[in-house]
Amino acid sequence: MQAPEIENIELKYLKPEDYEELKSIMIEAYESMPNSYWKEHHINKLIEKFPEGQVVIKINNKLAGCALSIIVDYAKFDDRHTYKEVTGDYEFNTHDPEGDMLYGIDVFIKKEYRGLRLGRRLYDYRKELCEKLNLKGIAFGGRIPNFHKYANEFSPKEYIEKVKRQEISDPVLNFQISNDFHPSKIIKGYLSGDTESGEYAVLLEWDNIYYEKPLAKAATMKRVVRLGLVQWQMRPYRNLKELMEQAEYFIDAVSGYRSDFALFPEFFNAPLMAENNHLKEADAIRELARHTEEIVQKFSELSISYNINIITGSMPEIKDDRLYNVGYLCRRDGSVERYEKIHVTPDEAKVWGMQGGNQVKTFDTDCGKIGVLICYDSEFPELSRLMAEDGMEILFVPFLTDTQNGYSRVRHCSQARAIENECYVAIAGSVGNLPNVHNMDIQFAQSTVFTPCDFSFPTTGIKAEATPNTEMILIADVDLDLLRELHQFGAVKNLRDRRKDVYEVRRV
Numbered sequence: 001m002q003a004p005e006i007e008n009i010e011l012k013y014l015k016p017e018d019y020e021e022l023k024s025i026m027i028e029a030y031e032s033m034p035n036s037y038w039k040e041h042h043i044n045k046l047i048e049k050f051p052e053g054q055v056v057i058k059i060n061n062k063l064a065g066c067a068l069s070i071i072v073d074y075a076k077f078d079d080r081h082t083y084k085e086v087t088g089d090y091e092f093n094t095h096d097p098e099g100d101m102l103y104g105i106d107v108f109i110k111k112e113y114r115g116l117r118l119g120r121r122l123y124d125y126r127k128e129l130c131e132k133l134n135l136k137g138i139a140f141g142g143r144i145p146n147f148h149k150y151a152n153e154f155s156p157k158e159y160i161e162k163v164k165r166q167e168i169s170d171p172v173l174n175f176q177i178s179n180d181f182h183p184s185k186i187i188k189g190y191l192s193g194d195t196e197s198g199e200y201a202v203l204l205e206w207d208n209i210y211y212e213k214p215l216a217k218a219a220t221m222k223r224v225v226r227l228g229l230v231q232w233q234m235r236p237y238r239n240l241k242e243l244m245e246q247a248e249y250f251i252d253a254v255s256g257y258r259s260d261f262a263l264f265p266e267f268f269n270a271p272l273m274a275e276n277n278h279l280k281e282a283d284a285i286r287e288l289a290r291h292t293e294e295i296v297q298k299f300s301e302l303s304i305s306y307n308i309n310i311i312t313g314s315m316p317e318i319k320d321d322r323l324y325n326v327g328y329l330c331r332r333d334g335s336v337e338r339y340e341k342i343h344v345t346p347d348e349a350k351v352w353g354m355q356g357g358n359q360v361k362t363f364d365t366d367c368g369k370i371g372v373l374i375c376y377d378s379e380f381p382e383l384s385r386l387m388a389e390d391g392m393e394i395l396f397v398p399f400l401t402d403t404q405n406g407y408s409r410v411r412h413c414s415q416a417r418a419i420e421n422e423c424y425v426a427i428a429g430s431v432g433n434l435p436n437v438h439n440m441d442i443q444f445a446q447s448t449v450f451t452p453c454d455f456s457f458p459t460t461g462i463k464a465e466a467t468p469n470t471e472m473i474l475i476a477d478v479d480l481d482l483l484r485e486l487h488q489f490g491a492v493k494n495l496r497d498r499r500k501d502v503y504e505v506r507r508v
Contacts, residue, residue, distance in 0.1 A: 007060050009118075011125060014054035014066065016044055021063040022056070022192060029108040032145075033193050038068075038106070042090065046105070047304050049095045053102070055125055057109075057118050064300060065109040067122040074101035074139065079185045079203060082190070083141055102130045104140030124180050130208050137208045138181075141190045141201035147169045148196050149253065149291070156186045156200045175201060180488065181206045209484035223480045225367040225394065227426050228262045228308070229447045233471035234432040234440075237271045240291050250473060255306040257475050260367045264313030265430045265445070266325070266375045266400040269291060269295060274436040281439050285352045286323060289316040296328045296336065303330040309365055313398040313428070314341060314374045322355045327398060329363050337363055341374035342383060348370025351439050360507065362390040368480050375399035378427075379413040381420065385505045388421035393480050397427040407444050415461055418450040420494050422486050424463070424478045425450040431469045444469060449476040454490045456482045 014022070019040050026037035044067055046054050053069040070087075073096050086103060088094040104126065109118050130138055147159055150168065160183060162168040177183070181204040190201035194228040212221065230250045237243040247264070254262045272291060292315045303310045314327040325341035325348065330474055332381055340357025348354040362371045371387035371394075378384070378397045387395065397414050401407040412428060418425040429445025448465040451457040465478035487495060 003366060005060075006186060009064075010058045010061075011121060012056055012058060013051055014043070014047060014056050014068075016040075016047060018056060018063060019043055022066060025063060025066065025108060025110050028111060032196050036193060039215040042092075047327060049092055050097075052129060055122065055300055056074065057121060059113060063110070065107075065118045065122060067107045067126060068105040069126060069138075070103050071096055071099040071133070071135065072101055072103045073083075073099040074103075074136070074361075080187055082187070082192075083189055083201075086141075092186065100136045102126060102133070102135050102138045104138060116147060117429065119175060120179060127206065127208075130206075133403055134210075134212060135208060136211050138206040140204055141179075141187055142176050142183075142204045143172050143191070143194060143197045144170055145172055145196040145198060145199060147198050148167055151198055156188075156198070160186065160202060163246045176202075176204050179206075207488075222367045225261070225478050225480060226257065226259045227394075227424075227449060227474075227476050227478060229261030229426055229428040229449070229466065229474040229476075230254070230262060230264050230268075231428060231445055231447045231466045231470065231472050231474065232265050232268045232313075232430045234271060234423065234430050234434045234443055236274060236434075236436065240272060240294065241487065243269060243293065247299075248302055251302050251306050251310065252476065253306065253473055255308045259308060259475060261309045261311060261394075261396070261426075263311045263396050263426055263428045264268050264398060265428050266314040266327075266398045267316075267440070268313045268398075268430060269315055270400075270437060270440045271434055272428075273440065274434070277436055277438060281351045282353050284438065285316050285354075286318060291315075291319045292317045292326075296330070298334050299328065300330045302332065303332050304334055307332050309367070309396065311372060311396045316352075316354070317480060323353055324355055324357055327372060327374060329365075329370075329372065333366075337361075339363075339374070341377055345375045345376050347439070360386050362387050368393040370394045370396060372396045372398070373417075375401070377409060378410055378417060378425075381413075381417065382505050383447050384417045384421050384423075386507060388423060389505075392421070393423055393425055393483055394478065395421070395425045399429045399445070401429060402442050402444065404444050407446065411446070413449065414448075415450045418461060419452055422452050422483060422490070422493075422495050424474045424483070426476075431471060447474050448476070450488075451478070452483070452486055452487055454492075456485060 030036045057065040163170045163173050183202045184205050187201045273284045273288050276287045299310050299312050310330040312328045317324050317326045329337045344354045346355045362369050369391045371392040373443040399410045414425045414427050426449045428447040430443045431445050433442045434440045446468040450462040450464050453461040466474040
């Protein structure tokens with residue numbers, strides 16, 4: 001049929017009165033498997049059990065295609081199930097309204113309408129239904145009707161690989177893969193009587209990136225997250241109380257804008273070293289480390305009272321007589337977790353005798369999974385890749401740089417981390433100078449929030465940035481659902497396209 005002959009195309013729910021038309025299309029679609037069409041009582045039962053799952057496409061009010069599906073508790077079926085098992089011996093007693101997976105029972109298009117991408121409309125409907133019902137995804141056993149032509153040459157696995165490489169054409173499998181379904185298993189004996197496929201099927205799955213696991217407690221997981229970055233001015237403070245009053249001022253400011261996170265810079269508490277400037281640099285910073293426990297306790301109290309998650313930047317800390325550069329995540333629920341700087345700079349090691357940490361962790365929050373890399377760590381891509389593999393969505397980088405050269409390293413590497421890991425990256429640093437503190441003379445910073453570079457994000461990959469070298473706060477919203485869409489539908493897919501058969505990044 002030519003396009004000018006089409007007056008209208010409609011997607012509708014399947015009705016019992018459509019059966020005779022449906023039967024003729026099924027007989028035509030499965031001519032290689034005589035008497036394999038669904039009987040009227042089967043169709044009526046599907047409509048009765050799950051009317052939303054049974055849809056048809058009508059062209060000029062005539063049936064042109066159909067998609068049938070049920071909902072199943074996927075854990076009840078292993079990955080080698082048969083069509084007979086998953087349909088409950090074709091009676092659909094396996095349909096479970098409380099299940100977690102939409103299972104495709106059948107899709108077929110009338111021959112004269114093939115080539116109009118009607119199948120894609122049916123699959124798009126299934127995807128939208130899956131999202132609407134908050135199901136994990138879609139699964140079904142896909143036929144490989146051209147396999148019989150190559151059965152003497154290739155195994156099913158080799159056949160599928162050649163189809164994926166476009167060396168062999170398989171109209172069904174090619175179509176499924178082009179519609180974002182990924183093969184997960186080859187099932188032998190899936191559909192009795194399917195001689196064209198050698199009774200093999202490919203278990204195909206599509207993941208619902210918007211799926212939210214039901215929560216066992218009253219809580220919400222935010223998808224649009226507001227970040228509050230503190231571009232901290234280095235200035236003299238008489239004591240810890242005065243420094244923390246300034247910190248509370250900024251927390252009050254960003255929480256006043258209903259921010260979900262407050263990010264402080266690396267060594268924001270360095271001004272307190274002024275009172276020990278008469279000591280050697282290594283001794284002065286160890287004196288500074290004496291304040292760390294009290295600062296963390298105060299930040300935890302502030303996170304609760306201002307209802308905000310605080311990334312404390314970093315502070316020196318002595319553990320087992322060794323000096324580390326560490327920071328803390330103070331959640332608004334009162335819990336506290338620690339992160340470490342893995343790579344200390346040559347200056348930190350030489351002047352202060354600082355040691356590198358060894359823990360690479362991600363943290364669960366009420367705004368998704370986050371990671372923290374302190375300054376120099378952002379310049380080592382392996383660290384953030386490990387975090388991305390754990391599901392990190394936002395990476396925080398508290399930093400301290402004295403020159404624009406140092407700042408540029410942190411900035412450009414952090415932006416690269418956002419692109420390669422398909423995540424948001426927020427960096428916050430200090431500005432100004434500390435003339436009375438050795439080894440902390442001047443600071444340069446421009447705090448920024450970076451995004452991936454794709455259609456749903458700014459073309460520059462920059463969501464927001466502060467004025468350089470000015471004390472201020474920076475507020476920016478980031479949408480975590482855009483990351484899910486990017487992972488699935490991006491122009492490029494940096495995470496998915498990694499050649500794990502060639503290389504890998506792993507913890508020691």
